[in-house]
Amino acid sequence: MSASPFPLIPLCQLPAGETGRILRLTGDEGFCQRIREMGCGEAALVTKLSGTTMSLCRVRGMRLALNHRAAIGILVEHLPLAPR
C-alpha cells in the first residue's frame, strides 16, 4: 500500500460532509470481502453524510448505514476537498 500524504482515520471519525478515500480494511476476512463486494473496497471514495455511532455515507452513488464496529474497521485518508 502506498503511503498517504493525508492522515489515516477510521470512517467513524471522518467529519460529516467530508470525503475520504478508503485505504485499508481491517478485521474479519469475511467482513472485508463483503464490504469490498458492496463497493467499499480500497481506493473507493466515501462521503460521510452524518453520524458517529451510526455512520451514514455515500459510496459509489449508494447510501449506506454502518454501525460503529463496522465503520471503525474502515480506514480512510481524509481528502481536503470533496471531488466534484
Next chain:
Amino acid sequence: MAAAPRPGSEGADPALPLPAHIAGPPGRRRTPPERMPVYALVGKPNCGKTTLFNALTGLRQKVGNYPGVTVEKKVGETYSQHGHAMRVIDLPGAYSLAARSPDEAVTRDVLLGRRADTPQPDRIICVVDACNLERCLYFVHQILDLGRPVIVVLNMMDLTARAGLEVRPAELEEALGVPVISCAAVQGRGVVELRLAMSRRELPLARHSWTVPAPIAPVVAELQASLVAADGRPPLIARAEALLLLTDQDSVRVAGSTPLSAVTGAVLENWRRRWTGQGTDWSGTLIKARYEVIHGLCREVIRRTGDCGPSLADRADALLVNSGWGWLAFAAVMAVMFYAIFALAEYPMNLIDGVMADLADRVKDAMEPGDLQNLVTSGMIGGMGGVVIFLPQILILFLFVGLLESTGYMARAAALMDRPMSRVGLHGKSFIPLLGSYACAIPGIMATRTIENAKDRLVTILVAPLMSCSARLPVYLLMIATLLPGDAVPAATKAGLMFLMYALGTAGAFGFAWLFKRTFLRGDPPLMILELPPYQPPHFGEILRQMLERAWLFLKNAGTIILAISIVLWFLSTYPKHPDPAASPEVQIAHSFAGEAGRALEPLIQPLGFDWRIGIGLVTSFAAREVFVSSMGVIFGVEGAEGDTAPLRDALRAAQWPDGAPLFTPLVCLALMVYYVFAMQCMSTVAVVKRETNSWRWPLFQLAYLTGTAWVVTFLVYQSGRLLGF
C-alpha cells in the same frame, strides 16, 4: 425505451432450441425439439425485480418453496409478442454470486445450474437500479461471466433525474453488447420493450470482456481446468466458479450442496498457502479489478447533472437515523401501527367472529345433534375460527410492513434500532422480525430470512415468541377482567397491567438474546452495513398483492396445522364418554382424556397456584393460546366465551378449590398471565421454527427453555406473592 436492437438479435420465435449441454454434441444434433424458454429474473433486493415479475406474469404465478430450504420459489408464465409461452423464475434478491444467506445461495445455485429441482435458465434478465448503477453492475458483471444470454433492465429510470443523474442505456448496451432496456416498473414503463427483447429468437452473448489480474490469472486457469476435469462442470460455469472460490475464502459455502472434488480442493489449498506466505490479498485484488472495470463503464454511461452536495434524502436520513427526532418519528410510527393492529382490527375481527358463530349455528341446525355435529361445530369451525379471527391483525401488520419497506423507512428504522439491539448482541435487522412478532410470531420468524449471519438469525428465531403476540390478548383480557372486575378500577390501571406483560415479554426476549449470544451462540458483536434505499411513494398495488400472498400462506400453513390439532383436542375432550349421557359439559370434560391429562398435570402445576381445570386449559391451548379462553368456557359451563367475557369472568371468580378456597385469586390471575408471557403455547410456531431451521433440535430446545422459564418465573411470582400475604 429499448436501445436499438443488435444485429443478429432479431427474430420472432421465442421457442428455443435446447441448449448444447442438454441437446448433446452439435455433430449428433438433429432438428432440436422446441420447448418453453426459461428466464431468470435476478437483481439486488429492492431493485423492483418482483414488480417486474408481476407485470410480466400477472396472475399466472406459482409460489412454493425450493426443496430442502425455506426460500420462496416464484415461477410464472408470460407470452412473447407472438403468443408463445415463456417461463419466468423470480430468483431471491442477491448482491453477488458470493452468497451469504440462504436466499442468495439459491440464486447462485440456480444460475450455476446446481439445483436438480430447477432448470438452469436459458436466459437471464438482470434488473438493476439505475440510480445505483455502479453497485448493481458488480452482480451483472459476475453474471456475464457465465456466458449465457443476458438482458439488462435499467429500472427506476424515472428517479434518476431526481438523483441528479443522466443514465444512457444505449451507451451501456454498446459497451456490454447485450440488450439494455430502460424501465420504470412501478409505472409499467418498459415492460413492453422487455417482452419484445425476450421474444427474440436469438440474443447476443456479451461482447464485454475483462482481464483477470495477472497474478491471479494462472490460478483461475488451473482451478477452471480442475473443475472441468475433476468436478465435471461446463467450462464457463467452471470459470465463474473458480472466480467465486477466489472471491470468497469459505470454499464450503461457495460449493454449497455440491462439494468440491479432492483434486480441486487441493489446487485451491495449494494456492492459498502460497499466497498466505507471500501476503497476497487475492480476494481484494479480484474484487478491486472488477470494480475498476465497472467504474470505467460507469464513466461512459452516467453523467452527473445535479449538485454533489447533501440532498433532501441525505438531510432526512441525518434526521431520522442520527438525531433525537428519529426516535420521536419512530415512536410515532410504532404508536400508529400498534393502534391499528389492536384497535382498528377489532371491527373485522368481530365480523369474522360473528360469521363463524353464524356458520356454527347453521351447521348445528342442519345436522342431527351428536358427536359428528359437535366435531364440525366445536372442533373444526371453532378451531379454524380461532385462526381466521387473527387474519385482520396479520393483514394490518403486513400493510404497515409493506408501507415502511416501500417508502424506504424500514431500513432507517433498522439502522436506528441497531444501537439498542447490539447491546444484547442482536443485529439491527432483527428489529423487523421482532416487531412483526407482536402481531404473530409466525410471520416474524419468517422475516428473519434477511439476516445473513446464521447465529444472529437463530437467536432472533429463538426469542421471537417472547414478544407478546395477539393470541395472548384474549388470555390477558380475561385475566385482567377477573383480577380487576367492574368499572371501579380505572382503565389506565388495566392498560398498565397489560403494558407490564408486553414489557416483561420484551425484556425476556432481550435477556435471553444476551444470554444465548454469550453462551452457545457466541459470536462477535454484529457488524451492520445496511444499504439505505431511496425514499419513494408507496406502491399500493404491490403492497396489496404481498398482503394477499402472506394471508394465504398464513391460512395455509397455520390453519391446516391448527385444524388438525383442534380435531385431536376435540377428541381428547370428548372421549371417553361419561356413563351418564345427561352429564354437564364440566363433568364430561373431567371424565375425558383431556381431564385425565389435567389431573395428571396437577401435581406439576399446583406449586404455580393452578388446579387440574387450568391444567386442561394449558394443555388445550397448546394448539393456540387463545384456545385457553374457550376451554375455560367449556370447563366452567359458560357458552360464547369468545364474545362477552362477563359471564365467564364471574364463573372464574366463583370457582373454588375442593376446600372452598377461591381458585382465581388476584395472585393466580397474575401468575397465569406471567405463565403465558413466557410459555411456548403455540403448535404453529413450533412447526414454523422446524421449517426455518430445518431441524427438530431448535424447536424442541425452544419449547423446553420457554416452558421451563414460564414455570420457574410463575413459581417465583406465585410463591413470592404468597409469602408477602397475597
